[in-house]
Amino acid sequence: xxxxxxxxxxxxxxxxxxxxxxxxxxxxxxxxxxxxxxxxxxxxxxxxxxxxxxxxxxxxxxxxxxxxxxxxxxxxxxxxxxxxxxxxxxxxxxxxxxxxxxxxxxxxxxx
Amino acid sequence: xxxxxxxxxxxxxxxxxxxxxxxxxxxxxxxxxxxxxxxxxxxxxxxxxxxxxxxxxxxxxxxxxxxxxxxxxxxxxxxxxxxxxxxxxxxxxxxxxxxxxxxxxxx
Numbered sequence: 001x002x003x004x005x006x007x008x009x010x011x012x013x014x015x016x017x018x019x020x021x022x023x024x025x026x027x028x029x030x031x032x033x034x035x036x037x038x039x040x041x042x043x044x045x046x047x048x049x050x051x052x053x054x055x056x057x058x059x060x061x062x063x064x065x066x067x068x069x070x071x072x073x074x075x076x077x078x079x080x081x082x083x084x085x086x087x088x089x090x091x092x093x094x095x096x097x098x099x100x101x102x103x104x105x106x107x108x109x110x111x
Numbered sequence: 112x113x114x115x116x117x118x119x120x121x122x123x124x125x126x127x128x129x130x131x132x133x134x135x136x137x138x139x140x141x142x143x144x145x146x147x148x149x150x151x152x153x154x155x156x157x158x159x160x161x162x163x164x165x166x167x168x169x170x171x172x173x174x175x176x177x178x179x180x181x182x183x184x185x186x187x188x189x190x191x192x193x194x195x196x197x198x199x200x201x202x203x204x205x206x207x208x209x210x211x212x213x214x215x216x217x218x
Contacts, residue, residue, distance in 0.1 A: 042195055
């Protein structure tokens with residue numbers, strides 16, 4: 001069966017510091033991968049998605065970037081964090097453009 | 112882009128009560144999913160239901176694609192049903208989420 005991992009689970013970082021969040025999927029090949037952010041107030045915002053290695057689509061211009069160095073690895077990065085980057089970051093996968101499955105999330109607090 | 116509206120935004124129930132959550136969307140969609148976000152933040156897949164009716168235990172869902180809405184039914188609610196319920200629709204390669212319905216089931 002397929003599983004999705006995210007780490008770290010929680011992170012507290014100062015403003016201006018770099019960020020790297022990692023997401024890996026097991027048990028499938030060539031999945032579509034997604035990064036979402038959920039700020040206080042519930043809504044989920046799609047940040048990036050990828051249909052293959054090195055292929056990244058950005059949905060919202062911002063202080064973040066994404067990379068997919070391997071088939072089942074998706075990384076979310078920032079060179080300099082802003083206070084507004086705080087939130088709950090969720091990675092998701094789908095093995096076809098149908099049902100999506102989510103990881104456990106990373107709670108980021110920028111101080 | 113497509114708009115997704117969920118109602119009600121908040122719902123408080125006594126344990127054992129039934130409820131109906133609604134999801135309206137503004138255009139034709141290729142799929143529709145319902146999720147439950149538990150208090151720890153985990154998004155749990157409830158239904159993948161682009162059309163028709165499905166049931167899973169005390170939960171069931173119906174999507175009427177031609178009329179652009181979906182309903183999630185929760186029967187005999189339990190305190191563990193508390194959390195936020197999201198509807199999400201796929202237009203092309205990505206999902207668009209509604210703002211969710213926050214459900215609190217009290218004992």
